[in-house]
Amino acid sequence: MxxxxxxxxxxxxxxxxxxxxxxxxxxxxxxxxxxxxxxxxxxxxxxxxxxxVLTAAEAVDLADRSFAARCAAEDVATAIREGAAQDELSALCDEMVLLARDAERLR
Known part of the structure; x- marks a missing residue:
């Protein structure tokens, strides 16, 4: 396993x-x-x-990365509501996964 x-x-x-x-x-x-x-x-x-313990700059950067991930999730939700094509949804989801991985970093 x-x-x-x-x-x-x-x-x-x-x-x-x-x-x-x-x-x-x-x-x-x-x-x-x-x-x-x-x-x-x-x-x-x-x-x-x-x-x-994060510096002020690290905290701002973390907040920015989290915000970008949330925006990507909102883009996916909007695309679904608007009936976007499968390839567009797939690209948006790929971008959201990348941004979420980046948001996991503390530094």
Missing amino acids: SRRPQSCVWCGREVSDSDMGRRRRYCRQSCRQRAYEQRNAAKGTAIPEDAV
């Missing part, structure tokens, strides 16, 4: 995984290191250890 693709908890990229052992949490060593550095920087503060 194959596992569902996992996203890196640091950057959101897809993590390659095997069917054996513990699931990987990071896509590469550099992401693991950045997460470690952030956890250590948060020690002794009121910030929870498992918190994800």
